[in-house]
Every structure is written in structure tokens, then in C-alpha cells.
Amino acid sequence: MTLPDSDDTIVAISTPPGYGGIGVIRISGKQAFTIANTIIDTTVNIMEAKSHTIHHGYVRGAEVGSITDEVLVALLRSPNSYTGEDVIEISAHGNPQILKQIVGLAIDSGARQATAGEFTMRAFLSGRIDLVQAESVADLIAAESAAFQQIALYQLSGKLSAYIGSIRAQLLDIGALFEAYTDFPDEEIPRQQQAELLAKLDDVIESLTRLASSYRRGEIIRTGVQIPIVGPPNAGKSSLFNVILAEERAIVTEIPGTTRDTIAEKIEIEGLAVLFVDTAGLREASDQIEAAGVERSRREIKAANLLIAIFDVANTPVEKIRSSLGEMPGKTIILALNKIDLVSNAISDAYTTALAHYHPVLLSATTLVGVDKLVARIASVIRESMHPSSADGNVLTNKRHCVAVQNALGSLTEACTKLEQGESFELMAFDLRQATNNLEEILGKITNDDLLAEIFSRFCIGK
Ligand SMILES: Nc1nc2c(ncn2[C@@H]2O[C@H](COP(=O)(O)OP(=O)(O)O)[C@@H](O)[C@H]2O)c(=O)[nH]1
Numbered sequence: 001m002t003l004p005d006s007d008d009t010i011v012a013i014s015t016p017p018g019y020g021g022i023g024v025i026r027i028s029g030k031q032a033f034t035i036a037n038t039i040i041d042t043t044v045n046i047m048e049a050k051s052h053t054i055h056h057g058y059v060r061g062a063e064v065g066s067i068t069d070e071v072l073v074a075l076l077r078s079p080n081s082y083t084g085e086d087v088i089e090i091s092a093h094g095n096p097q098i099l100k101q102i103v104g105l106a107i108d109s110g111a112r113q114a115t116a117g118e119f120t121m122r123a124f125l126s127g128r129i130d131l132v133q134a135e136s137v138a139d140l141i142a143a144e145s146a147a148f149q150q151i152a153l154y155q156l157s158g159k160l161s162a163y164i165g166s167i168r169a170q171l172l173d174i175g176a177l178f179e180a181y182t183d184f185p186d187e188e189i190p191r192q193q194q195a196e197l198l199a200k201l202d203d204v205i206e207s208l209t210r211l212a213s214s215y216r217r218g219e220i221i222r223t224g225v226q227i228p229i230v231g232p233p234n235a236g237k238s239s240l241f242n243v244i245l246a247e248e249r250a251i252v253t254e255i256p257g258t259t260r261d262t263i264a265e266k267i268e269i270e271g272l273a274v275l276f277v278d279t280a281g282l283r284e285a286s287d288q289i290e291a292a293g294v295e296r297s298r299r300e301i302k303a304a305n306l307l308i309a310i311f312d313v314a315n316t317p318v319e320k321i322r323s324s325l326g327e328m329p330g331k332t333i334i335l336a337l338n339k340i341d342l343v344s345n346a347i348s349d350a351y352t353t354a355l356a357h358y359h360p361v362l363l364s365a366t367t368l369v370g371v372d373k374l375v376a377r378i379a380s381v382i383r384e385s386m387h388p389s390s391a392d393g394n395v396l397t398n399k400r401h402c403v404a405v406q407n408a409l410g411s412l413t414e415a416c417t418k419l420e421q422g423e424s425f426e427l428m429a430f431d432l433r434q435a436t437n438n439l440e441e442i443l444g445k446i447t448n449d450d451l452l453a454e455i456f457s458r459f460c461i462g463k
């Protein structure tokens, strides 16, 4: 794959499609100022105006003497701009017609329509940001939770890159020692030095292992937690789903088996995106459509790590609840005992005692008693399982980074084995170079056009 020509001056609408208070058009490249000067009438001379200044003006119309819009134009000179090139940002009225016309005028004056992510790609190619930072821009724009937003900002600031860079520096140091030893016959390397090298390698392996294992948490932060609400028909799953989401999203009826499909809705708890999934009741289905729903529920249960199991205390014997829970081994289960408004305190107490092992939450989805407690329980379970107290900002949220770290770990483990077996230093030096390369791939110090094209194609146009 070939990358778009980086000598061109590019233009694109940077605000989302549709009508809005303003719409922003961005122009970047050597001709940016000349093009702006051609299409915009201002009282200042754009070619000579200072960087980081904003000017009022009119974008000229297609006909002589006509205008397209009244705008503000921001001037950012290389290298102090988003792309590192000369950049013009035109804030026009947020009408898609107007914005398209202005882009057309810029193209008539020599600009080219930017491809997806091309502004950010230029920021990377100009060396203003590294690849991790570039990728974090797309994450920041897509972040659906406060937690992921914070991680994306951390990565954008270059802190994750700096951490990976420090591990790379350690590797380069160790690599230099290995290279130095390649000139010696193996038997002349004293045991002492061998132990030192192993210790140094172990250090790096430990850091990278921690990084690789942060990916699971990172993925949860990125995509959110999925919590299916499961239980027998009529237990109150849809009612609870609605209460949690504080809106009537699912159909609630007295007819068992009403919920035939899974319905999902995302809300934010503890800064994480939490996707609640209302499922069809688990029972022998009476028809095919319901059977498909039940099948889907089983899949949801299988995929979930965390789920809410809900039962109707007025109609479900303790034994039945126990055996149902027994069918979900290895899951973190939040047990909700619903419809306590229909039973006496003595009965609900008896359920609590009998199922104490599961720390059940008693509630009524009708009177809303206990719903707060359930939401608090969900929050605390999420907090415990997803945000270990040792968490630092160095969390991997990107599959590409995780794969590279795992590859580096593979090479380093190889090197350790060879070192212990007293094999030649040349072979170990090779493994170390491999591992260093893997880290450099993450930062984009080593890259190729296909990879860049792949990464930036996931961006929106105008970013
Ligand atoms: N009395 C009472 N009825 C409830 C409660 N929760 C749900 N219901 C009723 O139980 C029936 C089934 O509820 P629904 O949410 O559709 O159950 P689902 O089949 O598990 O999704 C409906 O008539 C609800 O109004 C509750 O806490 N108390």
C-alpha cells in the first residue's frame, strides 16, 4: 500500500457532519497560507501575519464580488501546529453546504482532499508525536468512558511511550554487553557476569510481563464491562434492566417469555462503560423464536465474567436458586433476590441466610427497595475486579502494542534460556535485537507503509 503524497497541501472538514454552531475546515501543508490568502479576504495580510493569531474575514464566493461565508481564520506556522506543518483553521458557520463550498475553493486553489487520519499521520511523520501518541488520538475521540479518556490522554502525553522507551534503553544497554561478549570465547565469560546479565534480563522481563498483563484490564477500560442480567422467566430481569437504566427500554409484561431477544444499553459506573444486557429467561422455550432468545442468553452467560442472576423469591425455592447458580461456575455473580414486596420479612431473611455464601441483595424492582444497594454492589464489584490498587497509567489498551510486547517477551525468554545453557552470545544478541525491534515497532521507530495505512484508515477524515 502506498501512503498519500506528503508534499501536497491537504484540506478537510474537521467537525462532524451535520448542522452546528460552527464548522471547522483545516488546511495543512506548504501552500496552506497561500491558499488561505487566495480564498479569504481579511484586513491583515495572511502571508505576513504572526503565528497563533486569529483573524476575522470573508471567504470569497465563486463569482467575483460574492462571498461564501463570514469566518474566523486561525494561523499556525510550522513547526508549532498539530501536523508540524503550516496550518490554517477556518471556523465557518456549521452548514454542510458552506463547509463543502469552502473545501471546494481550497481544492481549486491547489489543496487536495485529505484522507482519513492524514493530519495525524503528518504529525507522526514530521516527528512531532510517536505512533503510540498518534493512535491515542483516535482513542481519545472514540472514548466512551471517563476511564478510557484518561488512559488515552496519558498515552497522548507521551508517558506510556516514555515508559516503553525506558525499557528499550535498558535493552540497548544489555544488548551492548552481549555484543561486547560476542568477541570473547564463551568459556571466558565469568559466572559472575552471567548472573548479572540474567538479573538484568529478568528485570526487563518483569516490566514487560506486567505491561502485557495490563492488556486485559486495558481492554475492559476501552470496551467497557458487559453485565448480562440472567434468570428464569418472570424473575424481573427486564424490570431490573429498566430500573437500572432509569428508563423504560425493555418490554415488561406478565406473560413469561416476553423478552425473546437480548437488549443492551450502556451506562457509566465508576468511570467505566457498563453494558447491561437484558436476556430471555432461561427455561425450556415454548416456540422457536423464544428458543433462539434462550440460546442467546446462554451465549451471553458463557461470554460474561460478571453477571447479575435474578430470582423471584415469591416463587422460587432456595434449592432451585442454588442449582441454577451452580450451573455458572467461574463467574462473578451478583445475586439479586427480587419481589421482596410479595413476601414477609421472615421469608426474605430465610433466603438471605440460606444463600449467605452469595451475599444476595434483596430488592423489589416494583417498589425500588434495594435497587440502590444493588447498584452500589455492582460498582464495588467493578471497582475491585477492574481497578487493582496497584494500577498505574502504564496500561496497554491497544492490541498491536500487546502483541509486540508479547513478541519481545518471547525473544527475551529465549535469550535467558540460551544464557543459562551457555550458548553463544551472538545468538543471544540476536534475540535482544529482536526484542528491541518489537518495542521500536510500538513507538513507530520501525514501521512500514502498510501498517501506517492500516492504523490511520481507522481515523475520521479531518483528524
Ligand atoms: N410485585 C412485584 N412484581 C414484579 C417485581 N419485579 C417484576 N415484577 C413483575 O413481574 C413480571 C415479570 O417481570 P419482567 O421484568 O418482565 O420479568 P422477566 O421475564 O425476568 O424479564 C411483571 O409483571 C413485573 O411487573 C417486583 O419486585 N415485585
Ligand SMILES: [Mg+2]
Pocket: 237, 238, 239, 251, 258, 259, 279, 280, 281
Ligand atoms: Mg424480560
